[in-house]
Amino acid sequence: MKKYLKYLFFISVIAVLSTSCNKWLTVKPQDGLIRDDYWKSKEQFAAAVTGCYESLLNPALVEELFVWGEIRADMVTSTLHTPDDAIKIMEDNILPSNSFTDWSPVYETINNCNTVLQYGPDVINRDPTLTDSAQNVYLAQAYAIRGLMYFYLLRTFGEVPLQLTAVSTDEEVQQLAKSSKEEVYNQIISDFKLAEKYAAPTYGSMDKDRGRITKYGVFAMEADAYLWEDKYDSCVIACDSIINTQKYLLVPGTTQTDWFNQLYADGNSMESIFELQFDAQALNPFYSMFITSSNQYVASTDYLTDAFYGRDPLGIKSDIRGENGSYVPTNGMILKYAALAAGEEYTVRTPDESYAHWIVYRYADILLMKAEALCYLNRGQEALDLIKMVRTRGQALDATIEVDESGSAEDMAKYVLDERARELAFEGKRWYDLLRYAKRDNYKNLSELSQAATINAPKNLIQTILNKYKDVNSHYLPINSNELQADKKLVQNPFYK
Secondary structure (H helix, E strand, C coil): CCCCCCCCCHHHHHHHHCECCCCCCCECCCHHHHHCCCCCCHHHHHHHHHHHHHHCCCHHHHHHHHHHHHCCCCCEEECCCCCHHHHHHHCCCCCCCCHHHCCHHHHHHHHHHHHHHHHHHHHHHCCCCCCHHHHHHHHHHHHHHHHHHHHHHHHHHCCECCCCCCCCCHHHCCCCCCECHHHHHHHHHHHHHHHHHHCCCCCCCHHHHHHCCCHHHHHHHHHHHHHHCCCHHHHHHHHHHHHCCCCCCCCCCCCHHHHHHHHHHHCCCCCEEEEECCECCECCCHHHHHHCCCCCEEECHHHHHHHHHCCCCCCCCCCCCCECCCECCCCCCEHHHHEEECCCCCEECCHHHCCCCEEEEEHHHHHHHHHHHHHCCCCHHHHHHHHHHHHHHHCCCHHHCCCCCCCCHHHHHHHHHHHHHHHCCCCCCHHHHHHHHHHHHHHCCHHHHHHHHHCCCCHHHHHHHHHHHCCHHHHCCCCCHHHHHHCCCCCCCHHHC
């Protein structure tokens, strides 16, 4: 399998960009190393941008993206080996000391981006071979990654500090108060718009275009952000900016094995828009999370089959995205990150083969985001057409058709929500989808979120969880207690005071 992000600059740039300190911002060991000794050539500029991507491969970051996006919802359940802090999240017994409230891996990436944005523009004055267009492409990637990281923080914590300048010494670490959700969101859109203006449409090959953020990757991020704030017209425009290019296609679903291998086992498929590029030199944390006999997370198999994928009474047909596609029905293994080949004769990865990509955006996601926006624009038939495209590829069962063209906007939106569960299972989307759906119209659909949160909870905790979820502040994680001690301007999120 071809991999991108293999640069000779990697060792040197990581040395520059990855020393930790006692707060959430990872700082550089020597202030002068950045300002005087490093930013002299376009090669160093490129290496620093690569460092931003490499920081996305931090196992702690990727594990948090899964945990934040999945385990509070209904599709993942625990094992005897699930970390205690993960169990507490599943049971909605979340304390500020919980290790999964540690946002430092995200802010480390943000600080790497800040460093590129702050010092990169001066390289053009030192290296006459660096062009304006090349500089802008580098900066666009840093803006996009920073915006994406803040988008994860917004959806997970709500109000967070906005750090927009590079920190290179402990002395530069600022005491920062939280910014409001509106302020954080506006910064996200600002970053995405700057990235959109200058991002490259292509880097010359499919692998590079999936491993780096192209202009179309930025459109995907914008579509997601607009949908989060119910800006449906803007979401449709961003989605169409991808769809109308005809650069991306759904991987054929002719056979479950071929579909799985192209999309997940091999990665960088015709459907992919942006993937985190793990390989043999940069393994992901998925082996212990999903694969070994001591795996930490498994699929809630019976619930998934009955609630989403359905069962064919004759036992002939099946949705390729369900059993032996996304998960193994007999043991709940999450195949998307565990298998080298799927189907009934699936092959499981070994420790040195644990480099499944983390897919951030792919074409099916774009089609379903557009469909969701169209529901609320009273363009129901267009939404159904997009849903049908995704369902046809997945060989969805007729029994899971929920609505026709006569359905209400709300019914169609619920249909999209369920189709996203079928299509994007375990890809870090489910909790955010449920929260987005629930919070519309002053939390009109709060019950959908609450019910999902109780699916895998112990029976004796269900009513407690339902009562907690009535307070919408409980839908966001608390600020870690270590952050509160380090930054006296921070105030704990309201539910956890």
